[in-house]
Amino acid sequence: MTISQTEQDAAVAGTIFPEATVKIDAIDRLHNPDPEMFKREYVYKRKPAIITGLMDEWPAMERWSLDYFREHFGDLDIHANLQRLDKELILGNVGGFRGMKLSALLDEIEKNTDEGKAYYLRAYPVHRMVEHYPGLEEDYDLPDLAPNWADIRFKAKLPAGTVNPAKLFGLYLAKLFLNRGSGKGASRSTVSSRVASVMFVGSKGTVTPFHSDGMQTAAYLSQVVGRKRCYFVSPDQHAKLYPRPFRRQFGMAQVDYRRPDLTRHPRFKDVVVEETVLHPGETLYVPSGYWHAIEAMDTSISYSHQIVGEDNALGWLTCIPERYLAQMYFKSQGGLRNVTGAKDWDDWA
Numbered sequence: 377m378t379i380s381q382t383e384q385d386a387a388v389a390g391t392i393f394p395e396a397t398v399k400i401d402a403i404d405r406l407h408n409p410d411p412e413m414f415k416r417e418y419v420y421k422r423k424p425a426i427i428t429g430l431m432d433e434w435p436a437m438e439r440w441s442l443d444y445f446r447e448h449f450g451d452l453d454i455h456a457n458l459q460r461l462d463k464e465l466i467l468g469n470v471g472g473f474r475g476m477k478l479s480a481l482l483d484e485i486e487k488n489t490d491e492g493k494a495y496y497l498r499a500y501p502v503h504r505m506v507e508h509y510p511g512l513e514e515d516y517d518l519p520d521l522a523p524n525w526a527d528i529r530f531k532a533k534l535p536a537g538t539v540n541p542a543k544l545f546g547l548y549l550a551k552l553f554l555n556r557g558s559g560k561g562a563s564r565s566t567v568s569s570r571v572a573s574v575m576f577v578g579s580k581g582t583v584t585p586f587h588s589d590g591m592q593t594a595a596y597l598s599q600v601v602g603r604k605r606c607y608f609v610s611p612d613q614h615a616k617l618y619p620r621p622f623r624r625q626f627g628m629a630q631v632d633y634r635r636p637d638l639t640r641h642p643r644f645k646d647v648v649v650e651e652t653v654l655h656p657g658e659t660l661y662v663p664s665g666y667w668h669a670i671e672a673m674d675t676s677i678s679y680s681h682q683i684v685g686e687d688n689a690l691g692w693l694t695c696i697p698e699r700y701l702a703q704m705y706f707k708s709q710g711g712l713r714n715v716t717g718a719k720d721w722d723d724w725a
């Protein structure tokens with residue numbers, strides 16, 4: 377990265393609590409990494425990374441803009457996330473949602489000059505967009521760097537070598553479920569739905585507070601337009617983020633990382649955060665169980681999907697009962713305000 381790029385990034389202030397210990401540029405940048413090395417050093421070691429080169433051939437890099445989304449998806453009915461940046465933002469309470477046409481949200485994104493407000497299309501399912509405008513599927517690709525059993529373009533393989541029989545059985549069950557119907561020339565929209573591809577379109581300033589992704593999945597976040605500041609907290613520090621119960625099936629921090637109340641959440645002051653900036657054309661790898669918070673530094677368009685493979689398939693499988701329990705628990709607590717505006721509280725793909 378050039379110095380001028382770093383200077384430009386520094387010119388947009390991050391919003392993390394100023395007294396937190398933050399390691400700047402702590403995340404490795406890898407250009408077209410060798411898949412075996414990536415699996416060994418990042419997937420199995422659960423280490424986040426920024427990968428460059430994966431999106432070089434994506435037509436999305438030329439095509440995606442607010443105008444492109446207005447032209448092809450303007451009449452989609454969506455839930456717009458309206459964020460008040462001066463209010464507490466934690467996952468489960470990321471601001472209000474309002475039903476509208478995507479074109480109306482894009483207008484708000486374009487004309488927003490109020491630094492205290494941000495507008496977000498948060499995690500909209502890509503397969504619904506592809507059904508609406510099939511041309512979209514030519515615009516992006518799914519990296520197959522680390523084997524993803526949910527990517528049914530490929531037949532999954534069980535690990536070679538010695539694995540204890542209980543673990544092997546678990547992996548077999550997970551593979552059977554995740555990789556069903558694989559290798560038969562599945563359409564892109566089916567693949568997108570199985571890997572839970574989601575789209576994020578928003579104004580400068582949108583915040584996704586600290587969380588770890590649902591069901592212990594890992595994720596790629598591919599940045600097409602604008603920059604995003606990404607904060608990471610390693611899984612071993614989870615107690616410092618005060619997660620809601622049942623954090624393995626979806627980790628939701630209850631501390632507001634921008635304005636923590638240290639009398640309620642004293643452990644947060646000891647947290648060590650790794651920070652990086654994700655630029656257009658770069659793909660962020662978020663490992664299974666890793667906590668992350670993301671804020672847009674510009675008007676932003678990103679695409680994301682989930683990864684379940686050898687390293688996290690058992691975690692995924694063992695979250696299934698936990699998810700049922702969590703649903704019962706949160707219902708008994710009067711429900712949890714959801715994070716996408718969709719009906720189901722955990723419908724966050």
Ligand SMILES: O=C(O)CCC(=O)C(=O)O
Nearest residue numbers: 576584589595597670680
């Ligand atoms: O970019 C965002 O706002 C959130 C993305 C995210 O958390 C993810 O893709 O897992």
Ligand SMILES: [Fe+2]
Nearest residue numbers: 587588589668
């Ligand atoms: Fe996430």
